[in-house]
Amino acid sequence: MGPGTEEELAQIVAEAAGPLRIVGGGTRSFGVAQGEELSTAGLSGVTLYEPGALTLVVQAGTPLAEVDALLADEGQALPFEPMDHRGLLGTQGAPTIGGMVAANVSGPRRISVGACRDFLLGVRFVDGAGRVLKNGGRVMKNVTGYDLARLMAGSHGTLGVLTEVSLKVLPVARASATLALDGLEAARAVAALSRALGSPFEVSGAAHVAAGQARTLIRLEGFAASVNYRAERLCAVLAEFGDWQVLPDAIDIWRDVRDVKALQADGDVWRVSARPSDGPALAARVPGADAMFDWGGGLIWLRVPEGTDVRAALGQFDGHATLVRAGQETRVRLGVFAQPAPSLALIEAGLRARFDPRGIFNAGLMAPPERTI
Amino acid sequence: MEMPTPNAETVARKAQIVARLAAALPPGTIISDIAETRAYECDALSAYRCAPLAVALPRTTDEVATVLRLCHEMRVPVVPRGAGTSLAGGSLPTADSVVLGIARLNEVLETDLANRAIRVGSGRTNLSVTGAVEQDGFFYAPDPSSQLACAIAGNIAMNSGGAHCLKYGVTTNNLLGVTLVTMDGTVHEIGGAYLDAGGLDLLALICGSEGQLGVVTEATLRILPKPEGARPVLIGYASSEVAGACVSDIIKAGVLPVAIEFMDRPCIRATEAFAHAGYPDCEALLIVEVEGSPAEIDEQLEIILEIARRHNPIELRESASEEEAARIWLGRKSAFGAMGQMGDYMCLDGTIPVSQLPFVLRRIGEMSDEFGLQVGNVFHAGDGNMHPLIIYDANTPGEQEKCEALGAEILKLCVEVGGCLTGEHGVGIEKRDLMDYQFTPEDLDMQMAVKDVFDPGWLLNPAKVFPLAQSAARRMAAQ
Ligand SMILES: Cc1cc2nc3c(=O)[nH]c(=O)nc-3n(C[C@H](O)[C@H](O)[C@H](O)COP(=O)(O)OP(=O)(O)OC[C@H]3O[C@@H](n4cnc5c(N)ncnc54)[C@H](O)[C@@H]3O)c2cc1C
Numbered sequence: 011m012g013p014g015t016e017e018e019l020a021q022i023v024a025e026a027a028g029p030l031r032i033v034g035g036g037t038r039s040f041g042v043a044q045g046e047e048l049s050t051a052g053l054s055g056v057t058l059y060e061p062g063a064l065t066l067v068v069q070a071g072t073p074l075a076e077v078d079a080l081l082a083d084e085g086q087a088l089p090f091e092p093m094d095h096r097g098l099l100g101t102q103g104a105p106t107i108g109g110m111v112a113a114n115v116s117g118p119r120r121i122s123v124g125a126c127r128d129f130l131l132g133v134r135f136v137d138g139a140g141r142v143l144k145n146g147g148r149v150m151k152n153v154t155g156y157d158l159a160r161l162m163a164g165s166h167g168t169l170g171v172l173t174e175v176s177l178k179v180l181p182v183a184r185a186s187a188t189l190a191l192d193g194l195e196a197a198r199a200v201a202a203l204s205r206a207l208g209s210p211f212e213v214s215g216a217a218h219v220a221a222g223q224a225r226t227l228i229r230l231e232g233f234a235a236s237v238n239y240r241a242e243r244l245c246a247v248l249a250e251f252g253d254w255q256v257l258p259d260a261i262d263i264w265r266d267v268r269d270v271k272a273l274q275a276d277g278d279v280w281r282v283s284a285r286p287s288d289g290p291a292l293a294a295r296v297p298g299a300d301a302m303f304d305w306g307g308g309l310i311w312l313r314v315p316e317g318t319d320v321r322a323a324l325g326q327f328d329g330h331a332t333l334v335r336a337g338q339e340t341r342v343r344l345g346v347f348a349q350p351a352p353s354l355a356l357i358e359a360g361l362r363a364r365f366d367p368r369g370i371f372n373a374g375l376m377a378p379p380e381r382t383i
Numbered sequence: 384m385e386m387p388t389p390n391a392e393t394v395a396r397k398a399q400i401v402a403r404l405a406a407a408l409p410p411g412t413i414i415s416d417i418a419e420t421r422a423y424e425c426d427a428l429s430a431y432r433c434a435p436l437a438v439a440l441p442r443t444t445d446e447v448a449t450v451l452r453l454c455h456e457m458r459v460p461v462v463p464r465g466a467g468t469s470l471a472g473g474s475l476p477t478a479d480s481v482v483l484g485i486a487r488l489n490e491v492l493e494t495d496l497a498n499r500a501i502r503v504g505s506g507r508t509n510l511s512v513t514g515a516v517e518q519d520g521f522f523y524a525p526d527p528s529s530q531l532a533c534a535i536a537g538n539i540a541m542n543s544g545g546a547h548c549l550k551y552g553v554t555t556n557n558l559l560g561v562t563l564v565t566m567d568g569t570v571h572e573i574g575g576a577y578l579d580a581g582g583l584d585l586l587a588l589i590c591g592s593e594g595q596l597g598v599v600t601e602a603t604l605r606i607l608p609k610p611e612g613a614r615p616v617l618i619g620y621a622s623s624e625v626a627g628a629c630v631s632d633i634i635k636a637g638v639l640p641v642a643i644e645f646m647d648r649p650c651i652r653a654t655e656a657f658a659h660a661g662y663p664d665c666e667a668l669l670i671v672e673v674e675g676s677p678a679e680i681d682e683q684l685e686i687i688l689e690i691a692r693r694h695n696p697i698e699l700r701e702s703a704s705e706e707e708a709a710r711i712w713l714g715r716k717s718a719f720g721a722m723g724q725m726g727d728y729m730c731l732d733g734t735i736p737v738s739q740l741p742f743v744l745r746r747i748g749e750m751s752d753e754f755g756l757q758v759g760n761v762f763h764a765g766d767g768n769m770h771p772l773i774i775y776d777a778n779t780p781g782e783q784e785k786c787e788a789l790g791a792e793i794l795k796l797c798v799e800v801g802g803c804l805t806g807e808h809g810v811g812i813e814k815r816d817l818m819d820y821q822f823t824p825e826d827l828d829m830q831m832a833v834k835d836v837f838d839p840g841w842l843l844n845p846a847k848v849f850p851l852a853q854s855a856a857r858r859m860a861a862q
Binding site: 060061062063064065084085114116120121124125127128137141142143144145147148149150151152153154155156157158160161163164165169180181182183184201204207208209210212232233235236239240243283284285286287305308309328329330332347348350351353354357358360361363364365376 | 495496497498499500520521541542544548552553555556569570571572573575576577578579580581582583584585587588590591592608609610611631632634635636637639675676678679682683734735736737738763765766767768801802803804805806807808809810814818821822823825826827829830832833834835836837848
């Protein structure tokens, strides 16, 4: 089903007889959701763009590429560098803004500017009863009522169907430089990233690709003179780790980090969020894993042999693991998302019961299909 | 502002309630003497006062859980309290409630510089979080003007911002984890010293929920390395339209100042009389601050000054020394105090799209004339978060009501031009009954349904945030 307006969408939801699988561009489907497909592609277009106010309001089904192009014309961009999942997941189609927000997709720059949810100013969505609701707005600061907008980000379409989102955008940096060093072992590399991130030199990317030829990468962005100055200072601060090479333009390198290019070959792929300094030891707990670290070590991408239970291998730790790529059997057996602690699971179930009383949205994706409340 | 009638039956049970709490907690935890509870009768919205039944001042998360569990069993409403600096009446008690103050949970629990995080008891003051990591070259970014006094708990509950949030964001962008105790006494651990807590974004819900979902006892916060330096410039314009255009051009140029503050003529005059900062007497004054190394600062300021000049400023003042920088900030920092000298004041904080700035300022000027009350504007221009200060005399009968009526009109205007009622102070009791202007009944119903999940009995801070008429059914059902 592909409604062309918010009202049509609300009506479809209100009249739905069974579960609905919500699809934007269909490029980020890491889930096991059941039901009839409900596409947001018909809800497309930019409602408002004010470059001087850094504000963008856009329909949920708008292709990301369209938004990127519009912003680029004004020298602006979505600052959180959303990952393109197509390479990793082998999916086709055009990623949409709604899918990006629903999955709270953020890339390397998350470490400095924040995640997608940090740039979300407001949403309109249809709840499970078919009501059209709004939360937040289009202004930069807003604490009026509860923050349901951010709750929608990262809820993977399980609480409601986004119809429109407002985002804060930022100017694209005029210059950038990347410090690169080959051959560091993971723990050393994360120590170097931590040192860089603890310096006043405003690092906007901090990654270590451990799979294949190990390479540690640190990005600086801003005005040219400032970038050069900071690169020089940072090389000095990090001299004990080795002789850093300064790459003037590394757009492709960071796109590869963003899209986890290093781990695209066969196997299951997991995404682990952890205390950055725990990253290397955690990766080492998983037998046969190839790793890539982003966010200074706090985001660990692992490629493992098919069917590996990474959560079992990791054991207890501060953080959580998400199964991003695997066969259907593994997804069902291990679950895509880590299950929250029992007391939080009750709260989450309670929220789901309020937003989607019939349990029809992307059923089974984030929580077990049988409802406790 | 109306408050619900206190439950007479609960008030009558006071002795019994106090005895049960006192018996379960260490000596000195429960205060019930009316002379002592009076210290908790209001927050910074001091026009409204009401002493609670009792005050609980626990020292640990377990003690907080005990207080909540017992109040839950006895069906006594609880009003969480940090430092009591809310400008929205967020921590205003009711006569049938127990105030739960968390000021004693103020320890630094863990400092993790390598992972740029700190864990503190939520009663710790905002500034002393920075104080704990400053010597290591770090700071906690959200900096409300009340930072010397306000607690992290209050910051989280209100999702507070500060002058520097244009670059660093507000509380929700800097909060990594919390220990939350819900009304039934259950202790929940959410998030931690890592980015992106798992599951649904409960941190986002809790941040800004004004003490209605649970009591935060500990928090993990993101800390950042201190920049090498910062430097402000002062720019004066003959009209707010031009100042607004200048702000917009600076933002478009790709410079990201840490702060762009705006003051209008009434505010400049009041400030000059009070602090003598040497500000020009003009219609609109901007303070723009940038950060970095000296060379970086020069580079950014060059771009900003070039833009500023293009708009024909009346005055353009750079700062060559710490002292000159402090003088530029002096007036802005004493603005609230200065306006306070002129009488009682009410501070609003609606946010508007930056492009609407000139129109909204003009309309506020007209409304100020209509109501015969002076309004000064001092605010964060970069993000459109207005702070109109309405001056009135609380001792003149009817003037407070007039002031509230003008305040309501100004906030409705903010909503009409595409903005919102509150950018950082919260709804509390102050804007509660204006929520209908921004939200439909369904929008509000969904928010209240979230409270139903965390606090089905509607015992936590029940008379705040939602219009009383709309929350009535839920509050009654709970009684
Ligand atoms: C002079 C002055 C300047 C100010 N400047 C700013 C500013 O620049 N930016 C800004 O954003 N605000 C500002 N404020 C407003 C105020 O300081 C903030 O809202 C602050 O965060 C309140 O913190 P508090 O500890 O005083 O909280 P309180 O006033 O005690 O409580 C505020 C709210 O938090 C809830 N609460 C308290 N503790 C808990 C807890 N443990 N768990 C759950 N809920 C809890 C309360 O119930 C209440 O709803 C200013 C206030 C003053 C008086």
